[in-house]
Amino acid sequence: MSDMPNAARGNTISTRAALPFSQACENNREPILSALRELLTDSKCVLEIGSGTGQHSVYFAPRLPHLSWQTSDIPANHAAIHAWQQQYPADNVQPPLALDLTSLDDIRAVTAQPYDAVFTANTLHIVSWDLVLRLLGVAGSVLPAGGLFIAYGPFNEHGDYTSASNRQFDAALQARGVGSAIRDIEAVTAAAEQIQLYLIxxxxxxxxxxxxxxxxxPDTL
Ligand SMILES: C[S@@+](CC[C@H](N)C(=O)[O-])C[C@H]1O[C@@H](n2cnc3c(N)ncnc32)[C@H](O)[C@@H]1O
Incomplete structure (x- = not known):
């Protein structure tokens, strides 16, 4: 595959498995898993926001057997997530919760449950900035002191692209006209700090x- 900067570049139907399929998930799952193995050593309960096809959930959960992996997404993606979870069952992966960040009812229901880590991949550049703030808010409210929020995707640094392919990708995102855009790390970090989430x-x-x-x-007192 060419150096298309990342995911998001569309899901297709795999004739191989007849499941909604993201090539990007196949490509990035091993490097992400390698980081999650380090980061989630002590985690017991992870909330994934924007699970997409569900491919990440069925790959990560059985390889992190000490924790429970809770998927979530807008209802339109639930059939795909169920299908992947049926094809690749694991005791510690949970069927999707309805979480549309435009729905305050969904947010209230999801945040009623605590998690010790929140993971999201390739969502911050898809949803509008207002919904990025809501996503951060969900993470901030479900996490205890010391809990981790882990976000994978393309980001700009110091107001600039980190590659020509990201510049091209951002143009395509912005052309969608729904507020999608590659985010500046500094802007995400500043917004996260408002709710006591610090980039570590x-x-x-x-x-x-x-x-x-x-x-x-973390609680310091
Ligand atoms: C590019 S996909 C990434 C999916 C998956 N995490 C991955 O890495 O392949 C973006 C995800 O954001 C989700 N999303 C878009 N709008 C959303 C919203 N309003 N609330 C919650 N999730 C949303 C989509 O349903 C989709 O799962």
Whole structure:
């Protein structure tokens, strides 16, 4: 596959498995898993926001058997997630919760449950900035002090693209006219800090993506 900077570049129907299929998930799952193995050693319950096809959930959960992986997405994606989970069952992966970030009812229902980590891949550049703030808010409210919010995707740095392919990708995102855009790390970090989520680590990922790791301010008193 060419150096299309990352995911998001559309899902197709796989004739091989007859499941909704994301090639990007296949490409990025191993580097992401490698980071998650380090980061989630002590986690018991992870909320994934924007699970998409569900491919990440069925790959990560059985390889992180010490924790429970809770998927979520807008209802339109639930059939795909169920299908992947049926094809690749694992005891510790949970069927999707309805979480449309435009729905305050969904947010209230999801945030009623605590999690010790929140993971999201390739969502921050898809949803509008207002919904990025809501997504951060969900993470901030479900996490305890010390909990991790982990976000994978393409990001700009210091107001600039990190690659020509990301510049091209951003033009396509912005042409959608729904508020999609590659986000500045500095803007995400500043917004996260407003809700006590602090950037503590960054992993460089293939195809000009990054994994950002935020931690809810640990209790110090
Ligand atoms: C590019 S896909 C990424 C899917 C998957 N995480 C991956 O890495 O392949 C963007 C995801 O954002 C989700 N999304 C879009 N709008 C949303 C909203 N309003 N609320 C919650 N999720 C949303 C989509 O349903 C989709 O799963």
């Amino acid at each position: 680590d960054r992993y460089a990922m293939p195809a000009n993506n990054q994994l950002l790791v935020f931690q809810k301010q």
